[in-house]
Amino acid sequence: MSGELAEIIALSLRVTGLALLISSLIGIPLGAIAGLKRFIGRRLLMALLYTGMGFPPVVIGLFVYLLLSRNGWLSFMPADVLPKLFTPSAMVLAQTIISLPLVAGFTAAAVLGVDPSLRLQVRALGASESQAAWAVLNEARMGVLVAVIAGFGSIISEVGAVMMVGGNIAGHTRLLTTAIVLETSKGNFDLALALGGVLLGLSFLANLAMLALQGKSLDE
Amino acid sequence: MKTNGLLVSLFLVALLLAACGPAAPTETARLILATTTSTENSGLLAYLLPQFETQYNAIVEVIAVGTGQALQLGEDGNADVLLVHARDLEDAFMAGGHGLRREDVMYNDFVILGPANDPAGVADVATATEAFALISSSASPFISRGDDSGTHVKELEVWAAAGLQPAGDWYVSAGQGMGAVLTMADELTAYTLSDRSTYLARTLEGTDLQILFEGDPTLFNPYGVIAVNPGKNEAINSELANQFIDWLISVPTQELIASFGVEQFSQPLFIPDSEAWRNR
Numbered sequence: 001m002s003g004e005l006a007e008i009i010a011l012s013l014r015v016t017g018l019a020l021l022i023s024s025l026i027g028i029p030l031g032a033i034a035g036l037k038r039f040i041g042r043r044l045l046m047a048l049l050y051t052g053m054g055f056p057p058v059v060i061g062l063f064v065y066l067l068l069s070r071n072g073w074l075s076f077m078p079a080d081v082l083p084k085l086f087t088p089s090a091m092v093l094a095q096t097i098i099s100l101p102l103v104a105g106f107t108a109a110a111v112l113g114v115d116p117s118l119r120l121q122v123r124a125l126g127a128s129e130s131q132a133a134w135a136v137l138n139e140a141r142m143g144v145l146v147a148v149i150a151g152f153g154s155i156i157s158e159v160g161a162v163m164m165v166g167g168n169i170a171g172h173t174r175l176l177t178t179a180i181v182l183e184t185s186k187g188n189f190d191l192a193l194a195l196g197g198v199l200l201g202l203s204f205l206a207n208l209a210m211l212a213l214q215g216k217s218l219d220e
Numbered sequence: 221m222k223t224n225g226l227l228v229s230l231f232l233v234a235l236l237l238a239a240c241g242p243a244a245p246t247e248t249a250r251l252i253l254a255t256t257t258s259t260e261n262s263g264l265l266a267y268l269l270p271q272f273e274t275q276y277n278a279i280v281e282v283i284a285v286g287t288g289q290a291l292q293l294g295e296d297g298n299a300d301v302l303l304v305h306a307r308d309l310e311d312a313f314m315a316g317g318h319g320l321r322r323e324d325v326m327y328n329d330f331v332i333l334g335p336a337n338d339p340a341g342v343a344d345v346a347t348a349t350e351a352f353a354l355i356s357s358s359a360s361p362f363i364s365r366g367d368d369s370g371t372h373v374k375e376l377e378v379w380a381a382a383g384l385q386p387a388g389d390w391y392v393s394a395g396q397g398m399g400a401v402l403t404m405a406d407e408l409t410a411y412t413l414s415d416r417s418t419y420l421a422r423t424l425e426g427t428d429l430q431i432l433f434e435g436d437p438t439l440f441n442p443y444g445v446i447a448v449n450p451g452k453n454e455a456i457n458s459e460l461a462n463q464f465i466d467w468l469i470s471v472p473t474q475e476l477i478a479s480f481g482v483e484q485f486s487q488p489l490f491i492p493d494s495e496a497w498r499n500r
Contacts, residue, residue, distance in 0.1 A: 070407050085407055086392075163396070167404055170366055170393035182395040185285055186368040187292025 012175045015088055016156045019095035024148055027100050031107025032137055052101025061161025064094045086167035094161040099151035106150055110143020149210055156203055249278040251460045254299035257397050260284035262417035262489055267480050272467055288368040297452030301461040305370040305443045319446040323469050326477050326490045327442040330374055332433035334411040348436040349382035359390040361410035363401050366393030375413045417489035469494035
């Protein structure tokens with residue numbers, strides 16, 4: 001089990017890490033734009049982001065499943081362009097969609113919470129618009145970090161979507177959460193509980209690591 | 221006036237609670253039945269249980285899980301009665317003193333499913349072990365339940381009988397229920413072993429999977445019903461569990477089992493097999 005366990009942990013971290021990276025690269029700029037810029041449809045975008053934050057992951061799993069299925073919505077596309085069902089890439093896609101609204105929504109909220117006069121002052125000192133945006137984002141960095149942590153928490157612990165699109169295949173798409181479901185269904189409650197402990201510990205360590213990035217702000 | 225409304229609703233809630241209390245004249249008994257997903261998914265329980273519930277003024281709470289988990293629920297004293305299919309595990313359960321009584325109920329059978337073009341050529345062989353050997357030697361994709369369920373146990377028995385240790389990219393251990401594995405096998409155009417009833421139910425929703433091999437007696441799947449030992453805790457309803465077993469193996473109920481699914485699939489999903497039925 002220990003070799004298998006290491007494999008499951010590594011895959012869980014790889015899938016969630018990759019999904020979080022993608023959703024942060026898209027979600028932080030998107031949230032910053034939604035929080036800073038005035039444009040038509042801004043209110044709608046915010047409403048969509050906040051709705052997405054509460055979207056049931058299992059429905060996103062179903063959606064990704066239907067997208068990628070052999071007879072699915074995108075079956076007209078060449079097969080090698082899309083991630084295949086029951087592969088880690090399919091799980092990364094589902095987790096990215098789940099975490100993106102959380103990262104973007106919390107980033108937008110954090111940016112909105114920064115005193116508007118900061119931007120005016122920076123602009124008055126001769127900063128360009130993007131430099132001013134960067135200053136605001138920097139001021140809101142604690143909130144942005146919380147956005148990333150919320151995204152992480154939503155997907156490291158998620159089970160329905162990855163079960164559906166990953167398939168819980170031993171040595172291929174089995175994650176900590178789906179392994180817990182499997183061991184529980186086998187009646188191996190002790191092993192399931194131990195896996196739950198590993199998941200909790202991993203989540204704690206990952207959050208510690210992310211907070212370390214902001215150590216200075218916390219100690220101030 | 222607002223306070224009055226609140227008082228009235230509090231009074232109504234109190235009345236409701238009193239009505240549910242132990243003073244109620246005819247109390248409905250509750251029976252917790254731990255069973256496998258196949259009996260629940262096939263619709264058999266929804267077909268049978270209402271009759272028992274009216275006859276005995278009882279409510280049967282069904283926990284549909286894998287056979288392994290169902291037996292564990294019994295061992296932990298969290299269920300009153302078990303309806304499962306893994307004979308060796310059932311015998312071990314009885315030998316361990318966890319059950320009071322075990323009876324044969326019925327059987328259904330397993331079928332080997334696969335894509336219509338049958339790349340491994342399993343449709344032309346005589347035994348299940350030969351079919352598995354062909355799947356293995358052609359390295360055709362095969363989806364295993366991989367969840368210690370009765371179906372998984374049966375699959376492993378067939379591999380062992382064929383003298384094979386399945387491993388490699390073609391052998392996919394899904395660790396999920398029968399429904400999810402059928403979906404996966406359909407999606408990946410792979411072979412799999414399924415109980416007939418879950419497969420037939422799936423054909424109503426549409427699937428490309430076909431029955432390629434059936435009828436080998438090693439693929440029979442007998443179900444047993446077990447009353448959990450009431451010595452485990454006070455909550456176990458042993459009397460009702462016994463009544464349930466007597467009812468389930470009685471000839472009239474067995475006739476119900478024999479007629480289940482015939483209208484829809486023009487073949488029965490489960491074959492009755494209790495002692496009373498065999499001696500009728």
